[in-house]
Amino acid sequence: MPQPTAIPTNDKPLARQWKDLDRTGRRELIVAVAFNMLREDGEEAVTMRRIAGALGVGAMTLYTYVDGLEDLHRRIIARGFDIIHENCSAACETDRRHEHDWMPGARSYVRFAIENPNLYHLMFATPVDPDDEQFDQIIHGGFAGLLEVVSEQLAHTGLSGKPLEVETRKVAGRYWIALHGLATLAIAGRMQVLHGTLDEVMEHLLEAVAPTRG
Amino acid sequence: MPQPTAIPTNDKPLARQWKDLDRTGRRELIVAVAFNMLREDGEEAVTMRRIAGALGVGAMTLYTYVDGLEDLHRRIIARGFDIIHENCSAACETDRRHEHDWMPGARSYVRFAIENPNLYHLMFATPVDPDDEQFDQIIHGGFAGLLEVVSEQLAHTGLSGKPLEVETRKVAGRYWIALHGLATLAIAGRMQVLHGTLDEVMEHLLEAVAPTRG
DNA sequence: CCACATTCCCGTACACCGTACGGCATGCGC
């Protein structure tokens, strides 16, 4: 598996294809380039000038399609939620088919975070501005989607009732809080303090946080 | 309680006292100013020029006492660990005296994070450079200290054996991972997705993660 | 008391950042 997590890479033409794209196409190309820069070179490398340079375009041109750097960040975050949601859905699906085990889904989530630390950090550590309704919706939607996946997982493993029941949502919430804590610590390189491998710690954590295991 | 978390504020003289301080005293003053700027104005407000301005000193002077901005960040982080450690120790102490309840200690930890979001974020999201031995030691020491507090708490509440036993450390680890997940989500304003108040969510989380409750 | 060495301080400058402004070139309706 050369590409561990399913993140689309469409790096063939890049600057070549700029000309024959319409407005939204160009915007998406900009976001895609910024997205890859973030994953590969870190957040502080995502620069208007660098993106423009990679696209063979003047820096100010980007402002025709995107409303500044913050807007670009929001779009990257939205894209990240789509991908992590897709990843986890797939992993949970295989969970369901095999045995009623939480580990594959959880492992997929944490793996995504570890393999895309800059993206994950941007997604979950960027504070929400309460006034920014659009951004709030992106975040809220992304989170709700993740919780949905966990809730469905809970329901399908027979550990809870219907996905929308209150108790199920609560369990899903704490399950995901725990995974998020583990993910952020792993990203920041703080896992060495805890004894044992990542898998061991994760297993021990899920034992406590998920109702029962099979 | 005007000052909710015990963070020292020594803002009386500031620039006045610069002159009659020795080398290490000046360095500590610089760190203290930067520390307060971080807490009050956010990370991107912590600027060499701004710190120097607040101290009535040229920007380049700071480099005589501190090895650049990253070094300053490290020193702030170290200070943050001292404070959070002290806070949680105190809270856990009162836990022990009253009843065997996890909540006060946990609440104190999360409250610290929520009231000092910029500081907490800097402390726990700054990635460790494996080559930087000094910084690694700061982080490692800070974490170990926190785990120690939790382990002692576990031992004193009679929920586990001696603090240093493997099982105790594992429980302390997962307890603290969960709290950290909760704290980071609360900081980033992502709690609205989960239904219920912070206290409810925290209680539900600790119920799962802490062995038993009294 | 003077001349020199050492230490501290910091003004200037450079490379980078996000982006406001305004001019240019192109295409389209008439």
Place this chain on the structure above:
DNA sequence: GCGCATGCCGTACGGTGTACGGGAATGTGG
């Protein structure tokens, strides 16, 4: 052919961290 609208982006401004080197002050040997 002309006038106008639109997309593109060069230039410039105010910010950042910090390398460099000069100046001031302080200590030190004669």
